[in-house]
Structures are given as C-alpha cells and as structure tokens.
Amino acid sequence: MARSTVPIRNGEDVVRVRQEVRRLAIEAGLGLVDQTKVVTAASELARNTLDYGKGGQAVMDIVQNGARRGVRIVFEDNGPGIADIELALKDGYTSGKGMGLGLGGARRLCNEFAIVSTPGKGTMVTIARWK
Amino acid sequence: MDRIPILKLGEALLVTIQVDMHDRLALALEEDLTTRIVEYSAKGVLIDISALEIVDSFIGRTLGNIAMIAKVLDADTVVVGMRPAVAITLVELGLSLPGVRTALNAERGMAMIKRRIDDGYPISEYEDEGGS
Numbered sequence: 532m533a534r535s536t537v538p539i540r541n542g543e544d545v546v547r548v549r550q551e552v553r554r555l556a557i558e559a560g561l562g563l564v565d566q567t568k569v570v571t572a573a574s575e576l577a578r579n580t581l582d583y584g585k586g587g588q589a590v591m592d593i594v595q596n597g598a599r600r601g602v603r604i605v606f607e608d609n610g611p612g613i614a615d616i617e618l619a620l621k622d623g624y625t626s627g628k629g630m631g632l633g634l635g636g637a638r639r640l641c642n643e644f645a646i647v648s649t650p651g652k653g654t655m656v657t658i659a660r661w662k
Numbered sequence: 663m664d665r666i667p668i669l670k671l672g673e674a675l676l677v678t679i680q681v682d683m684h685d686r687l688a689l690a691l692e693e694d695l696t697t698r699i700v701e702y703s704a705k706g707v708l709i710d711i712s713a714l715e716i717v718d719s720f721i722g723r724t725l726g727n728i729a730m731i732a733k734v735l736d737a738d739t740v741v742v743g744m745r746p747a748v749a750i751t752l753v754e755l756g757l758s759l760p761g762v763r764t765a766l767n768a769e770r771g772m773a774m775i776k777r778r779i780d781d782g783y784p785i786s787e788y789e790d791e792g793g794s
C-alpha cells in the first residue's frame with residue numbers, strides 16, 4: 532500500500548509531515564477526531580526528530596489489520612539517542628525548552644506506540660492509529 | 663518572510679491564525695504582537711484559531727507565551743474558535759493553557775475583552791486625564 536517518506540530538516544518539514552499524515556489518515560477512513568489525534572501526535576514526534584534528533588525522516592503507511600485500517604508512522608533519526616526513555620516519557624520532562632508533553636502525549640493519542648533508541652546512534656519512534 | 667496580520671479593533675488587537683504555523687512564523691507573531699500592544703496601548707488580544715486543524719504543544723506554548731507577554735504589558739489574551747476535535751485532542755495531549763482564556767467565538771471573546779476594558783479602565787477616566 533501507499534508509502535510516503537517525508538524528510539525532516541526544518542520547521543516547514545514538520546508542517547509537511549502533518550499534511551501527509553492527514554492525507555493518509557483520511558484515505559484510511561479515520562474520523563475527524565482520530566485524524567486530529569494522529570496528526571497532533573505526528574507533529575510532536577516530527578518536532579522531536581528535528582529538535583533533538585538533529586533531523587531525520589518520517590515514513591508512513593496505511594496499514595490493514597483484519598478488517599481494521601489505520602495509519603502507521605515511523606520517525607527515525609541518527610541523533611544522540613535517549614539514555615533514559617522512562618524519564619523522557621514523563622509528562623513535563625524536557626531537556627530543552629519544550630513543555631515535556633510530546634512523547635507522553637503522542638503515546639496517549641495513539642493506539643500503538645514504541646520507542647527504540649541507542650545513545651550515540653539514534654532514535655526510532657513508531658505510532659499507529661486505527662479506525 | 664510571511665507574517666501573520668494584526669488588526670486593531672478599538673483597544674483590542676485581533677489576530678487570525680490562518681496558516682499552518684511553523685517556528686519562525688510563531689516567533690515573528692510574538693514579536694509583532696509585543697510591539698503592537700505597546701504601540702496601541704492595547705488592553706486585549708483576541709486570537710482566532712478557528713482555521714487551525716491541530717494545536718500541538720509548540721503552538722500551545724506559543725499561545726501561552728503570547729498570553730504571558732501580554733499580561734506583563736497589562737493586556738488580556740482570549741483564544742477563540744477552537745475546533746471541537748482540537749479541544750478533545752488537547753485534553754489527551756495533556757496541554758492546559760495557563761493564562762489563556764478561551765471563548766467559543768470571536769464575538770464572545772470581544773465581549774470578554776470589552777467587559778475587562780470597561781470594568782478595569784472606565785472610558786471616563788481616560789477622558790478626564792489631564793483635564794481635571
């Protein structure tokens with residue numbers, strides 16, 4: 532099924548990720564609230580990829596699980612990685628000047644959420660939202 | 663560079679956010695609003711977000727910053743027109759907007775600002791200034 536890859540190198544790319552996720556979410560048949568949730572989660576993670584991961588990419592697909600359709604997005608970067616994932620997921624924790632809601636918020640807004648991160652190598656965050 | 667237009671409506675400033683806001687645009691808006699609040703001695707800032715399809719923590723922080731700066735300059739900020747799907751999502755994201763007042767639409771938001779202007783700064787006081 533349709534796969535879309537969006538590079539994330541600047542603020543405009545974060546906007547592009549949002550537009551592309553919206554397009555796929557509509558195509559997958561998600562309702563307005565679900566679309567809004569997954570686009571918001573994607574916006575948070577794309578910004579992390581940019582701000583902390585020093586840039587990377589978002590790879591997104593429409594996915595099918597039995598009768599259910601949804602959208603899955605993988606954010607990848609080759610940045611510094613996350614040493615303490617538990618801490619990074621805590622609401623309010625930020626190592627920058629954010630609000631510390633991106634990771635925890637994205638997890639709440641999606642049906643699937645996974646982080647794989649290796650310090651010094653990079654970070655991969657996967658989310659999915661089903662219809 | 664793009665900038666978000668700021669309209670003056672009496673003692674209030676009106677900003678309609680119509681585009682997908684990115685970092686530089688958000689920073690420019692903070693700067694421009696600060697300048698205008700001082701320039702016009704504005705008492706209120708009305709921010710219409712009815713065109714925004716999402717509000718993430720970055721935009722939330724921008725709105726919060728604007729409200730904070732406005733407060734220091736003695737102006738109130740009212741955010742109007744948040745879409746229902748955006749409101750639902752914000753709650754789950756965990757974003758509360760401290761210092762940001764919200765109203766259903768621009769008309770009600772203006773009424774809030776007008777009440778504040780009328781209560782806190784009676785027009786007659788201005789008219790008397792220097793005259794008595």
Ligand SMILES: Nc1ncnc2c1ncn2[C@@H]1O[C@H](COP(=O)(O)OP(=O)(O)O)[C@@H](O)[C@H]1O
Pocket residue numbers: 575579580583584608610611612613619620624625626627628629630631632633634635654
């Ligand atoms: N892609 C990433 N690479 C490295 N560190 C990250 C990445 N994403 C998140 N982090 C770390 O996790 C913290 C929490 O992220 P988040 O919840 O989005 O809050 P915020 O972006 O406001 O800091 C960040 O401050 C950062 O230290």
Ligand SMILES: [Mg+2]
Pocket residue numbers: 575578579629631632633634
């Ligand atoms: Mg973040």
